[in-house]
Amino acid sequence: MLFNARKTNVSIYYIEIFTMATEALWSNKLRTGLTMLGMIIGISSVIGITSIGQGVQKATEKEIQSLGTNVLQVFAGAAVRGNVSQGLGSTSTLTWEDAKEMALQASSAEVVSAYLQRQGQVVYEEKNISTTIYGTDLSYPEARNTYPQAGRFFNQEELNGIKQVVVLGPTAKRNLFGDNSNVIGQIIRIQGEAYEVIGIMEAKGSQGPIDRDDGVYIPLTSMSARVVGNNALSGISVNNILVKSSNQEQLLAAQFQITNLLRIRHNIYPPQADDFRITNQADIIKTFSSIVALLTVMVVAIAGISLVVGGIGIANIMLVSVVERTREIGIRKAVGAKNSAILTQFLAEAIIISTLGGGIGIGGGILIAFGAATVFKLPFVISVSSIIIASGLSFGVGLLAGVVPARNAARLDPIAALRSE
Template identity: 70%
Template sequence: MFFFRPPHKGRVSNLEIFSMAVEALWSNKLRTVLTMLGVIIGITSVIAITSIGQGVQKGVEQQISALGTDVLQVRAGAARSGNIRQGLGSSSTLTWEDAQAIASQAPSANVVSAYLQQNTQLVYGGENTSTTVYGTDLNYPEARNTFPEQGRFFDQEELDIAKQVVVLAPTVQESLFATGVNPIGKNIRIQGEAYQVIGVMEAKGFQGPRDRDDAVYIPLTTMSARIVGNNALTGVSVSGIYVQNSNQEALNAAQFQVTNLLRQRHNIYPPEEDDFSIRNQAELISTLSSVLGLLTLMVVAIAGISLLVGGIGIANIMLVSVVERTREIGIRKAVGATSSAILTQFLTESIFISIVGGAIGIFSGVAIAIIASIVFEFPLVISVLSAIAGVGLSFLVGLLAGVIPAKNAAKLDPITALRSD
């Protein structure tokens, strides 16, 4: 049973109203906890989803930035088999000579590297793995911001004579060699031929769904002559060309220069379509950030619905509470409590439930975000704005949810309330 303190001089202080509200909630602990649950789930969802979404977005940006945001990727056109269009890079429309022309004739191009790629099987002893073999020139490490961590990259002489040397990326090293074994100097087999391991690249992690460390690198001349075995009529065919610029601001100028140069070299005139494509890394980051931002916003909106449901739950429970406490309200009014004091107490109870539930929700949301960032290995981003919004939403939900029940309680006639069972 709830006990009332006698009013002082016909007026109850705000502190006494707050104390009575807390006592009323404490006397019905289970109902209070269940009422808070909707707010807790809503705020937890908003905080956790916002933090996880921003963390994933930042992680993707970091992965792409690690490969250079000042890089253009030129891809060869798509070949056709019958009426089926294959992927970009499947047609021999770009050559090593195109890359050399870009390096010498495009003023905005700082570093240019051509590459030829193919998926194939690698074997070492009793171990084997399927991976992507990249035939590259000497500029590849600088163009892709990827350098050897052990050993070295191949040199000009090895490129000129098409020597059978290979540089491994970390995932391939782990697949072929036991832990602690130094692969430098060992021979692995690519399409049945022996290649000497001369280096291991530094780890770069995933770029979207693709493991950047699941690859090996050999001289472009070796790749063209021994593995792919197909050259364009005008030179050494390549799958693509990386063009690194002096800074990110020069990307658009470089893209314009490279496009015009390749059109001239390939005799392409309007309205003919280009037989190549150019991808801008900065545009890719911007697009991915926009998409991830929209997805995060959508899921946060869904989480906001659960917060709305929590507010409806508070209103429902408080309305029931008014009916259950009708006699109690009558006694308070009989001993001098004003309608304003009754209104304030019920509003205080509703807001208190929301604020405490919101605080628990913020703590839970932050905890979930921390755990997710550790498990899935993306940067931890805790949005202070989300936490402030969570507190504000909690207060607003409690205030709005408590208005009608509080008004109903304040309007009760004391004689009618005292007669109720």
């Protein structure tokens, strides 16, 4: 019974301390609100930025994975004009024959597809649009993991016969035909040549600023002969070759085999530089994730400065509060208040300010993250760890910022405090 009585007395004591601290803060609402502002900005920034960074990372990973993480891209070399590189694929160093040899000799390659792309004009009646024209072989849908949602892709006979048939991307179809769903069999003009629409590709969405649905697909032979013109001394020149392995473990083996094969075919020997470049989708994901994580850490660190500023603000306001309430403290000590009670009240005020500011900041951070996810169409990701860390930081900052003012208040001499005006 004695233990329970003591426990009850302690509970009442802390409730009274908390009540007095709350009343003191409420009597100075404007000052309390301004003091909390630094904590609110800091916590909401940390949570919002962390969430947005994770959302961007997940969205990009999803887009890259939709193309397949077990895919290599072999780019043609870069042309140099006036000491300025024109970018990968700007020179004719890869051919369709290279791709065919890869399919035959690279045992780790499950699917090999070559394609040639150019920007060009596509016309239907009065509609004239600029879009990307892809000249591909038959393996392209499997290599890119994208298939027709209506109609079909072109076949071997059409590829061999340089037939003028076309498969439209969803965006190109919408730009040319609007909401008309009956487009199979329609005739469009590509660079002035008539092509029959035989299919519509499935939607793949955007990859950053690039709309992957804005394009048209024609046989590689037709692309080379009718759109680009034969642009290699032998064979058909291509910009890119896609190599798909059965799994990620086979990618390194495929990359090694393809590198050696192309060096032999292109007569490249050390110390000569390769006239091609191979990129790995899995490496792209890892690199991008590392960059986003680094940027997120950097921005969160900057946002953390707001927490430091908020803590300094709490400490300054509490120090001012001690000076303003010197006479109040003197009266309380004169009627028997212990130093520990004064110390606890001022600590409680600092902790209430920081904890309440942290709570509002957490809510603000979640709203910022939700707003960014809605506007930019990103996954809405809230990290539980960031909320826990933010909560701990807000409590810790309040505790640390309140120690010195609370100690100063507790050490005031009651006689000197009562004489204070």
